[in-house]
Amino acid sequence: MAERGTATVSSEDLAAAAGVNSAKLRKDLSHLGSYGTRGVGYEVEYLVYQISRELGLTQDWAVAIVGVGNLGRALANYGGFVSRGFRIAAVFDADPEVVGDDIAGLNVEHIDELEAVIKRRGVSIVVLATPAVAAQEVCDRVVSAGVTSILNFAPVVLTVPDSVDVRKVDLSIELQILAFHEQRKAGGPLMAVDSQ
């Protein structure tokens, strides 16, 4: 709506667009403060700013990517990060063959530099796109370098101290969810949850 230049929007319209109840939407927004005008609605620009601020998107975050396989390259080139305040500050790999390569305008650095570069550039979030076997070791190292937020694409469950946040992205889970619904469609209503 902001892109289309809409000036104001009612909770009713916003809720319809989001597929939720308008009362819930108003109550949720009210937690951020009273940014609406009765009789008018919410000013789109202002609301976008307030939500962005609350979500921490107005800050600039230095992110490092470890692992320059296809996924690492895809992430480094993904425009969505930059537009949301994430700055790729470093890219690492263990393979001497790719160290020194240029990925999305960044020089791939050797994993040996991990701790030093993280500290020097103030990296606060690390994205793990390494093979599964390397993930835990890299994880331990970034944690000891002081990083407390990790986004893990490797198919392993990482062990970290309680103070560290790990989010695991499993690309196959979404497929599994689709397959589950697909199975239901095909099976029809007889294939119920409690069927044997």
Added chain:
Amino acid sequence: MAERGTATVSSEDLAAAAGVNSAKLRKDLSHLGSYGTRGVGYEVEYLVYQISRELGLTQDWAVAIVGVGNLGRALANYGGFVSRGFRIAAVFDADPEVVGDDIAGLNVEHIDELEAVIKRRGVSIVVLATPAVAAQEVCDRVVSAGVTSILNFAPVVLTVPDSVDVRKVDLSIELQILAFHEQRKAGGPLMAVDSQ
């Protein structure tokens, strides 16, 4: 646990491992049937099979990937799909430069073949890894070819008939969630939700 050869497990242990309440875990499992033995617990192998079956993971799903950029390549090479019963049946791209290339043992086919190949190979799930501008058009075409489950990695909201399931994966959302918590950590307890 199955990999470690554990024979049986109690709801208490499973719940602890999953980080949920044991009563909830038992109630959830009870929806699948009564697969536990009182005084003993659940047989790990059998439980894994029953859950897999219920989730549709025992079936073989033919998946097509459209868009052979870095992300498409990463997905095509991702081992997690195959191990969960997903078979990459086709890979498409619009660029004549990459058509004919070999990706994960598959020949990249031209997008013109989309409908024919989908029907011929019984593809039931399509993964969109195209640029944003191409996504809706490709989406329309796979829908008209009869596909009703789409996994969308392109940063656009797709418009589809109600009968079609679309799941959108936004790689930056997970980063945003981490950044949100990171912001909270840094700000300390004074930076509460209702602060100005």
Added chain:
DNA sequence: GTGACTTTGTGCATCGGTTCACAAAAGGAT
């Protein structure tokens, strides 16, 4: 300025999911 209209913000009822707590069931010991 007044009145009609629109839309927010929120008290209150409702509802669904979570947890407690315990009877029922299974296994092992004597």
Added chain:
DNA sequence: ATCCTTTTGTGAACCGATGCACAAAGTCAC
């Protein structure tokens, strides 16, 4: 065979989130 221990499966209480409904607050037309 009986008792004791363990653990499931589930009725019932509980609790937080959702939705309803309306007073309060603002806009707009005249």
